[in-house]
Amino acid sequence: SAAEKAGYDYFMLKEIAEQPKAVADTLLGRIDGSGTLSLDEVRIPPEVLREVDKVVIVACGTAYHAGLIAKYAIEHWTRVPCEVELASEFRYRDPILDQRTLVVAISQSGETMDTLMALRHAREQGAKVLAICNTNGSTIPRESDAVLYTHAGPEVAVASTKAFLTQLVACYLVALYLGQVRGTKYGDEIRDVVRDLSRISGAVERVLETMEPVRELARSLAHKNTVLFLGRHVGHPVALEGALKLKELAYMHAEGFAAGELKHGPIALIEEDLPVVVVVPSPRGRSVLHDKIVSNIQEIRARGARTIVIAEEGDEAVVPYADHLVRVPATPTLLQPLVATVPLQVFACELATARGNEVDQPRNLAKSVTVE
Numbered sequence: 053s054a055a056e057k058a059g060y061d062y063f064m065l066k067e068i069a070e071q072p073k074a075v076a077d078t079l080l081g082r083i084d085g086s087g088t089l090s091l092d093e094v095r096i097p098p099e100v101l102r103e104v105d106k107v108v109i110v111a112c113g114t115a116y117h118a119g120l121i122a123k124y125a126i127e128h129w130t131r132v133p134c135e136v137e138l139a140s141e142f143r144y145r146d147p148i149l150d151q152r153t154l155v156v157a158i159s160q161s162g163e164t165m166d167t168l169m170a171l172r173h174a175r176e177q178g179a180k181v182l183a184i185c186n187t188n189g190s191t192i193p194r195e196s197d198a199v200l201y202t203h204a205g206p207e208v209a210v211a212s213t214k215a216f217l218t219q220l221v222a223c224y225l226v227a228l229y230l231g232q233v234r235g236t237k238y239g240d241e242i243r244d245v246v247r248d249l250s251r252i253s254g255a256v257e258r259v260l261e262t263m264e265p266v267r268e269l270a271r272s273l274a275h276k277n278t279v280l281f282l283g284r285h286v287g288h289p290v291a292l293e294g295a296l297k298l299k300e301l302a303y304m305h306a307e308g309f310a311a312g313e314l315k316h317g318p319i320a321l322i323e324e325d326l327p328v329v330v331v332v333p334s335p336r337g338r339s340v341l342h343d344k345i346v347s348n349i350q351e352i353r354a355r356g357a358r359t360i361v362i363a364e365e366g367d368e369a370v371v372p373y374a375d376h377l378v379r380v381p382a383t384p385t386l387l388q389p390l391v392a393t394v395p396l397q398v399f400a401c402e403l404a405t406a407r408g409n410e411v412d413q414p415r416n417l418a419k420s421v422t423v424e
């Protein structure tokens with residue numbers, strides 16, 4: 053009903069707007085005043101977490117993209133090898149799992165059959181399973197050893213938005229907690245990131261306040277057939293998520309690529325006026341990464357692409373090559389997906405509306421997929 057949408061035309065718009073609160077709620081009570089993570093609710097004892105020698109993440113769709121981002125955070129902060137796999141593929145390849153494997157199953161609904169079957173398989177092999185879930189008491193957390201709930205509140209629109217951002221927050225918490233428990237050489241960095249994370253909901257809010265030009269741009273592209281998305285590092289899964297949103301909502305051909313792969317094939321797709329969204333990592337810190345993507349933008353623009361660049365405030369190097377520039381607040385590289393994804397959600401939602409599509413109930417899709 054209209055009342056449930058709180059004045060918004062679609063649940064998706066309401067849920068996009070709720071993201072700062074969803075992010076803050078997911079952090080609430082999990083970081084104490086001194087910047088220490090307290091995740092006692094994760095009922096896997098620290099001694100067991102210290103013995104973990106491999107993390108395997110299983111999920112589908114948008115939740116899988118959260119898992120891809122989690123891999124960067126987990127491997128960097130904990131130095132424990134991490135694999136991410138589509139839940140629907142996982143058990144069919146006879147994966148190597150044992151008592152020292154921590155499997156993380158990410159699912160908004162907690163009812164996705166592919167993810168459920170993957171976690172059952174993992175537990176049969178003796179692995180410990182931690183669920184990251186948005187739905188209290190659903191099947192996936194019930195069948196897991198432990199659960200870290202995301203506190204996004206009910207997500208009604210089929211296309212996931214606020215659940216995704218809170219899955220990212222939960223993944224960062226798991227990565228940072230594992231790092232904290234295991235005591236890695238990144239202790240200082242972990243403390244800094246915990247502080248940045250505790251302020252991140254304000255950054256998401258700021259992105260939402262500046263979305264009008266993105267909506268305008270989306271409307272101007274409503275007649276296009278294809279949009280490409282490029283990113284490097286954690287920007288690559290963000291690009292995949294931007295493309296998935298556009299497929300689901302606008303029914304357009306959309307693909308995400310690792311920007312470094314361009315020259316290995318996808319660059320052949322670039323033609324005059326093709327919209328290409330590029331997610332640019334922070335120029336601070338890992339500057340090599342930043343320089344590489346700036347040259348990728350130059351390459352595609354020289355071939356006629358219409359570049360839509362998502363870059364940190366103050367990043368001047370991208371300005372000469374951006375046909376459209378979308379600014380996001382500065383964050384540590386690993387946290388950037390929390391701000392960089394938001395314009396892509398708004399973009400897809402507005403394109404869907406401009407094309408006359410049903411935003412909350414895209415054709416052929418169900419909110420939770422309870423068959424394999």
Ligand code: AGP
Pocket residue numbers: 112113114115158159160161162163164167210211212213300417419420421
């Ligand atoms: C997201 O926009 C999708 N509709 C879909 O990919 C979803 O993320 C996927 O089906 C997984 O759902 P879950 O998180 O409830 O397990």
